Amino acid sequence: MSERAEQFQAVHQMACAAARLIRDGETVIVGIGLPLIAAVIAREEHAPNSTILFEGGAIGTKSRRIPWSIADSATSDYAQACMEVWRVLSDVQAGYIDVGIVGGAQIDRFGNLNSNTIIGQGSYISPQVRMPGSGGSNDIASSCGRTIIMMRLRKENFVDKVDFVTSPGFLEGGDSRRRMGLRGGGPEAVVTDKGIFRFHPETKRMFLSEISSRSSIREIKEFVGWDLEVAADLKSMEAPKELQMEIMARFDPLGIILGPSEEIRLDDFQSYYQAMIKNVLHHNI
């Protein structure tokens, strides 16, 4: 293995793990950050006919720089189409989109996600920590063919009960999601920095399916706010391949998403301008 592939960080491993879940020919709606990187790896590696979409309305994006938001002008660069927000999210509702990649601040054992509010000792009206709100995450989680959830595994994130259900997973487990009338298939996997979780086909309870060499079952169990089940055939999370590391280096040369970089400074306009000119203009994200 090359030096570069050995130097991978948890974020690289997460992006590659999520990328592997995307199949050729699929339509994939993503958020900014690791979800986008995962979708780009898939498209450049094993799923050349996959299509990346953003809820801002751009379809089939191939940007020459990393977008900073779902409605940054970079999302529409070299896209196949730009639609209104209601149109592209209606396409999600209608079943045109195979995969959605989402995140959240809290998740429970059935994959329900919270990105609205940490209520803490307060109330919905006066919460401890207010967060951005659903954005398109509720729509994507409700109606995409399946969802891939990406988030860091931390004690405050993997909780017995989320403070607020923004994006439905399997609700109360079993067939409760189907009975509610939600059209999408629900979460396929939760990709974290310490391992990958999947859902039992009947109970819909989350279990640990793959583990990172950087973690241990004991550590993961400590971080998860419920009595976690572990797969009998627990696998090791794959390390990024050399090609995948190359793709990531090519698409995020400034380390905007994948890690701190000395090349880009945002406190000085001239250095920002020079970094943009130098590194960003000829890459198709």
Add this chain to the structure above:
Amino acid sequence: MKDRNRSRDKVTDLKTAVANYVHDGCSLCLGSAIAREPMAVAREIIRQGKKDLTLIETAKTSSGELLVGMGCLKKIEIAYFWIGVIGQGYNFRRAIEKGVPLKPELEEYSMLSSSLRLLAGSMKVPFLPTKSLIGSDLPKVNPKIKIIDDPYTGEKIALVPAVNPDVTFIHVQKCDPLGNAVILGNLWNDSTSARAAICTVLTCEEIISEEEIRRNPNMTAIPHYCVDAVVHLPFGAHPEPVDGYYWMDQPFRKNFVELSKTREGFLQWIDDWVYGCEENDQYLNKLGGDRLDALRDLEQKYRHGMTGP
């Protein structure tokens, strides 16, 4: 519905447009987020001291932060309110968590359902159904979302009510003096919110002739009959980007986020960049021609090989 302006020349200036169309207590939609976000409009609303506004949108970033931080908003009907990758919505957090400077009422939706409200408004139907929202906690905190059994299939479905904001401001690349508008790149819900609003004001990078509009009619996203005023406003979205015109000024945004971490820092920024620049030209002069040229240059280099302005 209020009669629209039927003039063949709707061109006015920013101060007049905000004074005429934004009233204390009115509902306001600021079309688009990030790309083409109407930043200069938000700054003018603050300078004119408008208050008790209801912000109606799908998502808001920098412009929303300015308005909520200055206490202009009585209510927010929205799906997402934050800066994004480079930082949090510190003003939004202070307002909701601590009531600083005041606490707006929140009415939350998802991105699709908040868009469908504008679509329903644009179609003049009372509501639209969606398969989003069901099973989530959003209907529990927002009584305007109704979960019903579909009368045809019996399946659960969510209804969201139409909305017709008193005024929508949309920043576009090009429009003619009648208000036929060309939008490049992300469309957001702007051809929908232009129709849904009772009054619609376009601000634009360039005013072009009706003749030029007629050469490529498929490029017209907003037809003139739902537009009341047109304002020529170059760099009207700065520091956000405008496809084909200028790149995102990320250092400027980052500086705003850093200062916004404290109330004092935010107010200092407002003094410098809002009250300190009575006219939009003063704001652009303060940024400096070199910086504006560099942002144009990045966009031009970046769009090489693409057709555009």
